[in-house]
Amino acid sequence: MANISLGAEVVMPVEQRRGYWSSVVRRFLRNPVAVGCAVVLLALILAAIFAPYLDLADPYKGSMIKRLRPLGTDGFPLGTDEQGRDMLARLIYGGRLTLYIGLVPVVLAFFIGTALGVTAGYAGGFVNTLIMRVVDIFFAFPSVLLAIAISGALGAGIINSLVSLTIVFIPPITRVAESVTSSVRALDYVDAARASGAGAFTIVRVHVLGNVLGPVFVYATSLTSVCMILAAGLSFLGIGVKPPEPEWGLMLNTLRTAIYINPMIAALPGIMIFITSLCLNLLSDGLRSAMNVKD
Amino acid sequence: MSRIDQQLDGRDRGGPAQPLILAQDLKKHFPIRSGLLNRKTATVHAVDGISFEVRKGETLGIVGESGCGKSTTARLLIGLIELDDGTIVFDGDAVGADLSLKEMRKSVQMVFQDSYASLNPRLTIEESVAFGPGVQGLSDPPKRARDLLARVGLDPDRFGQRYPHELSGGQRQRVNIARALAMSPRLVILDEAVSALDKSVEAQVLNLLADLKEEFGLTYIFISHDLNVVRFVSDRVMVMYLGEVVEVGPVEAIYARQAHPYTASLFSAMPSMDPDNRTLEPPLAGDPPNPVNPPSGCRFHTRCRFAEDICSTAKPRLDVFGSNRDHLAACHMRVPFSGHSLADVETSP
Numbered sequence: 001m002a003n004i005s006l007g008a009e010v011v012m013p014v015e016q017r018r019g020y021w022s023s024v025v026r027r028f029l030r031n032p033v034a035v036g037c038a039v040v041l042l043a044l045i046l047a048a049i050f051a052p053y054l055d056l057a058d059p060y061k062g063s064m065i066k067r068l069r070p071l072g073t074d075g076f077p078l079g080t081d082e083q084g085r086d087m088l089a090r091l092i093y094g095g096r097l098t099l100y101i102g103l104v105p106v107v108l109a110f111f112i113g114t115a116l117g118v119t120a121g122y123a124g125g126f127v128n129t130l131i132m133r134v135v136d137i138f139f140a141f142p143s144v145l146l147a148i149a150i151s152g153a154l155g156a157g158i159i160n161s162l163v164s165l166t167i168v169f170i171p172p173i174t175r176v177a178e179s180v181t182s183s184v185r186a187l188d189y190v191d192a193a194r195a196s197g198a199g200a201f202t203i204v205r206v207h208v209l210g211n212v213l214g215p216v217f218v219y220a221t222s223l224t225s226v227c228m229i230l231a232a233g234l235s236f237l238g239i240g241v242k243p244p245e246p247e248w249g250l251m252l253n254t255l256r257t258a259i260y261i262n263p264m265i266a267a268l269p270g271i272m273i274f275i276t277s278l279c280l281n282l283l284s285d286g287l288r289s290a291m292n293v294k295d
Numbered sequence: 296m297s298r299i300d301q302q303l304d305g306r307d308r309g310g311p312a313q314p315l316i317l318a319q320d321l322k323k324h325f326p327i328r329s330g331l332l333n334r335k336t337a338t339v340h341a342v343d344g345i346s347f348e349v350r351k352g353e354t355l356g357i358v359g360e361s362g363c364g365k366s367t368t369a370r371l372l373i374g375l376i377e378l379d380d381g382t383i384v385f386d387g388d389a390v391g392a393d394l395s396l397k398e399m400r401k402s403v404q405m406v407f408q409d410s411y412a413s414l415n416p417r418l419t420i421e422e423s424v425a426f427g428p429g430v431q432g433l434s435d436p437p438k439r440a441r442d443l444l445a446r447v448g449l450d451p452d453r454f455g456q457r458y459p460h461e462l463s464g465g466q467r468q469r470v471n472i473a474r475a476l477a478m479s480p481r482l483v484i485l486d487e488a489v490s491a492l493d494k495s496v497e498a499q500v501l502n503l504l505a506d507l508k509e510e511f512g513l514t515y516i517f518i519s520h521d522l523n524v525v526r527f528v529s530d531r532v533m534v535m536y537l538g539e540v541v542e543v544g545p546v547e548a549i550y551a552r553q554a555h556p557y558t559a560s561l562f563s564a565m566p567s568m569d570p571d572n573r574t575l576e577p578p579l580a581g582d583p584p585n586p587v588n589p590p591s592g593c594r595f596h597t598r599c600r601f602a603e604d605i606c607s608t609a610k611p612r613l614d615v616f617g618s619n620r621d622h623l624a625a626c627h628m629r630v631p632f633s634g635h636s637l638a639d640v641e642t643s644p
Contacts, residue, residue, distance in 0.1 A: 129333075188413035189423075192471075195373050196427030196478055197400045206426060210417040 027290040034286020037279035044276060048095040057086035059093040059246050068262045079265045081251070082258050087265060091272055094246035097158070098273070101240070101247070102228030104162050109169035110220045116170070117177025118212060122185055122204055132178060138171040147230050151239045161240045165227055169220075176219045180212045214291045221284035225277030232273055248273050313387045314348035315482055315514050316372065321345050321381035323367055327587065337587045341367040343538035344381070346613075349482065351386075354508070354515040356529030356546065358522060358561065360583055364538040365518045369484045372516070373403050386481075401431060404475035408487035410467035414459040420444070420470045421455035427478045436477075443473040447503060465496035469503065476511065484516045489524065501528060522565050526550055531621070534558045537583055537594045540613060544622030554616035554624030557595045593627065603627075605634040 028034060047054065057076075063084035071079050078087035120131040138146065150164035184190065185208065193203045232249025234240030241247040243254065251269040259266040322344050327337040342364040349355050357365050370376045372383065374396045385402065388394035407413040414423050424440035433439065441451035447469040459467055468488060475483050485504070489497045501524065508515060519525050525532060525546070532549050534542040534557065542555040553559040560579040579598060584590050590597050596606035605627050613623045614630055627635040 188407040188409055189415045191370075191375055192405070192407065192413055192474065193426065193430075194375060195400060195403075195405055196430055197397050198426070198430040202430060206418075207415050211415070 024290045028286055031286045031290065033282055034290075037282040037286070040275065041279045041283065044095055045099060047092050048099055051089075051092050051096060054092065056089040056092060059085060059089040060244055061085065068258055068265060070262060071264055078268060079262070081255055081265065087268055090246040090251060091248070091268060094248045094251055094269065095272070095276075097241060097245060097247040098228055098231065098249070099276075101158065101161055101165070101231035102224050102276075105165035105169055105231075106220050106224045106227050108162075108166045109173050109223075110216070112166070113170045113173025114177045114213070114216055117174040117179075117216070118181045118204060118208060120174070121178040121181025121212075122200065122208060124182070124185075128178070131174070135171045135174050138167070139175075143168050143226070144230060144233060147234060148237065148239065151234055156239045156242060158241060161231060161234050164234075165230060168230065169223055169227060172223065173216060173220055177212060177216045180215050181208060184208055184211045215288075218284050218288045218291065221287060222281055225280040228273060228277055228280075232269075310387075311351060313351070314384075315351045315386055316349040317382075317384035318348070318372070319346050319382045319384070321368065321371055321383070322379045323364075323371055323376060324379055340538050340586050340589050342371065343589070345535070345538070345540045346381075347533055347540060347543060349514060349516060350531075352512065352514055353530040354517050354528050356525035356532040357516060357518045357535060358520065358525055358532060359535035360561075361520075362537075362583060362586065363535040364586075365535055366486055367538075368535070369405060369486045369516065369518055372482075373405050373484060374400055401478055402481045403484065404478050404480040404482075405484040405486060406468070406471045406475050406488040408490055410464050410471055410491065411459060413471050414467060414474075416459055419456050419458060420449075420462070421451065423459075423470065424474045424477050427474065431478065433479075439477055440473070443477050444470070446476075446507070447473045449473070463496075465492055465500060468492060468500055472500075472503065472507070476507065479511075480513070482514045482516065484518070486518045487520070488517075490519060490521065497524070504528070522562065534561065537586055537589055539594055540625065541595065542616075542622075542624040542626075543613070544616070544619065544624075548617075548619050548622045552617070554622065554629055555595075555626045556599050556601055556628075558624075593625070601628060601635075601637060603635050609634070 063080075066076070066080050066084040067082055069076050069080040069084075071077070073079055076086055076088070078091065081087055081090060116131055116135070120128040141149070147164050147168045150167055151160055154160035154164060190203060190207055193207050198206075228248075231240060232247070232252065235247050235249035236253040238253075241250050243250060248269040252266075252273075255266040255269065321342055323342040325339040325341055326335040327339060328334065329336050345364070345368065347355075357368065359365055367376070371378055374390075383390040383399075385394055385399050390396060390399050414420065418426070421437065421440045421444065424443055425436035428436040428439050441455060444451045444455060449466060449469055454462070454466070459470070462470065471488070488504075489500050492500060504515070505528070507513065515528070517525065517528050529546045531544060532546050533540055534549075534555065536557050542549065542553070542558045544554075549558065550562070553562055557579075564579065581598065584594070584597055590607070592605075592607040592609055593599070593602075593611050596602040599606065609627070611625045611627045611630065611633070613625045616622045616624045616629050627633040628637045630638055632638060
C-alpha cells in the first residue's frame with residue numbers, strides 16, 4: 001500500500017506558545033466577575049497587612065461619650081461601636097485576624113489533606129481503606145460542632161482555634177484529593193508511565209500531582225469562606241478570639257446588643273464577612289473555569 | 296526457571312526461531328467484592344488459561360467481542376496487572392525468574408486506544424515522550440523525544456511544546472507511538488490503537504506503523520475489533536471468546552476458512568462489499584455469557600448452532616485444523632471421534 005504523506009493532518013491554529021499556568025491567567029483575566037472579586041480581596045488583604053500605616057484611629061481606644069455613633073459621623077466615617085471605638089479602624093484591624101484565621105487553617109489542611117488523599121488514592125487497597133475510614137469518622141460530626149468540640153477541649157485562644165479549624169478541614173480536602181487521584185490513576189497515561197518502569201513516587205510527582213492540585217486548590221479556596229464563618233462563629237461563642245481584640249465574628253457578637261439602637265453599625269462586621277466570603281466563592285468559581293484545559 | 300522453557304520449547308534462547316513471547320496457561324481472575332466486609336463474592340474469569348506465542352518480527356492480531364479478555368491479555372503481557380497463574384517467556388527468558396518484570400518492561404510497550412487519556416494534559420508532548428527514557432536513564436531524553444516526534448511525522452519545532460488538547464486525534468496517536476518507541480522496545484502492543492481514528496487518519500497511522508516496524512525491527516500485537524484492519528496488518532490472528540483462545544492461525548488461512556463456529560459468525564457479521572454476496576444468515580444474537588459464571592465445556596455452546604451434548608460436558612482443546620500445522624481451533628467438530636455428530640467429517644460451518 002502506498003504511503004500517504006505524513007503530518008498532512010490539519011493543524012489547529014494555536015496562538016503563541018505559552019505554559020499551562022499562563023494560559024490559566026489569560027482565561028481568568030477574561031472573567032470580569034472573578035477579576036473584580038480578586039481586586040476586592042486583594043484590597044482587603046493589603047488593608048489588613050498595612051493597617052498600622054494607614055493613619056487610622058486606635059482600634060482599642062474607646063470613649064464613653066461617643067458610643068454607637070451612626071455612619072458618617074464627623075471623624076468616624078463608619079461610626080463607633082458600643083465602647084466608642086472607631087469602627088473603620090476596628091474593621092480593618094479585624095480583617096487581619098479574621099483573614100489570618102480564615103486562611104491559615106485552610107492552607108495547612110490543604111497540604112495535609114492533599115498528602116493524605118493522594119496517598120490513599122494512588123496506593124488504593126488497604127492504605128486507602130485505612131485513611132478514608134479514619135477520615136469518615138470526622139465526617140460523622142457536623143463541622144461546626146466538631147470545631148466547637150475541639151476548640152472547647154483545647155481551650156480558647158487563636159492558636160487553638162487554628163488547630164481545631166485545621167482538623168475540621170482536613171477530612172473534606174482529603175476526600176476530594178482522594179477521589180480526584182483515583183480517577184487520574186485510572187487514566188491511560190498513568191498506565192503508560194507504569195509501563196515505562198517509573199516508580200510510584202515519580203509517577204505521583206510528574207503525572208498525578210499536576211492534575212490533582214488544581215481541583216483540590218479550587219475546592220480549598222471555597223473552604224476559606226466557610227473557615228472564616230466558622231472562625232467568626234467560634235469567636236461569637238467566646239471560644240475563639242478574646243475581647244478586646246478586633247475580629248469580625250467577635251465584633252458581631254459584642255455589637256448584637258446594639259442591634260435595636262443602631263442596626264447599621266451592628267451589621268457592619270457581618271457585611272464584611274459576607275463580602276469576603278462571597279468574593280472567595282466567586283473567585284474559586286472563576287479559578288475553576290480558568291483551570292479547565294479544554295476551554 | 297530456564298528449565299521450563301527448555302521443556303516448553305527446545306529452540307534456541309534469544310535466537311531467530313525462539314518466539315519473542317511464549318505465553319503458557321495465563322490466568323487472570325478478578326474478584327468481585329461487595330458487602331460490609333468487602334468479602335469476595337464472585338470471580339470474573341477475565342483470562343482463563345490461554346497459551347500462545349508471538350514470533351519475532353510478526354504481527355499477531357487478536358480479535359474478539361468486548362469483554363473477551365483481549366485487553367486483559369495485553370495488560371498481563373506488559374505487567375500492568377499481575378498474573379494469577381501461568382508463565383510468560385520473553386525471548387527464552389522466563390519473566391520473573393531469568394528476567395525481572397522491570398527489565399521486560401523496557402522491551403514491551405503499549406499504545407492505548409484513547410489517545411487523549413493516554414497523554415498527561417499538563418505536559419507538553421515532548422515532555423511526555425521524554426518521560427520514559429528519563430526514568431530508564433537513557434541518554435539525552437529530550438533529543439530522543441525530538442528525534443522520535445520527527446520520525447512519526449510531527450515536526451518537533453512546531454509540535455514539541457504543544458499540549459495534548461492542541462493536537463488532533465491522529466496527531467496524539469502519533470505522539471503515543473513515539474512515546475512507546477522512545478523506550479526502544481522490541482514488542483509493541485497496539486490495543487485498539489487506531490480504532491478511535493477516522494478512516495483516512497487510520498490509514499496514515501497504519502502506514503506509519505508498518506514503516507516503523509520495518510525500520511526498528513519491531514514485533515506487534517495488534518488488538519482490534521475491525522476485521523478488515525486486522526487482515527491488512529496481521530501475519531497471524533488469534534480469536535478469543537470469554538477469556539479463552541478459540542482459534543489461532545495464519546491470517547489468510549483463517550480468512551479463507553474459519554474452523555471454529557464462533558470465528559465463522561464473527562466473520563459473517565462483516566459487511567460484504569458485494570450486494571450479490573450479502574450475508575443471509577442472521578448474525579450471532581445476544582451478548583456473550585457472563586464471565587463470572589462461564590458455561591461448562593465449550594464456552595461457546597450456549598450460542599453455537601452446532602452445539603450438542605458433548606459441547607456442554609467436555610472442554611475442547613486447541614487442535615490442528617486442516618493441512619496447515621499453524622492453524623489451530625478448539626472445537627469438538629474438528630476433533631475426530633470427539634463424540635460430536637459432525638466430527639471427522641469435512642463440514643463447513
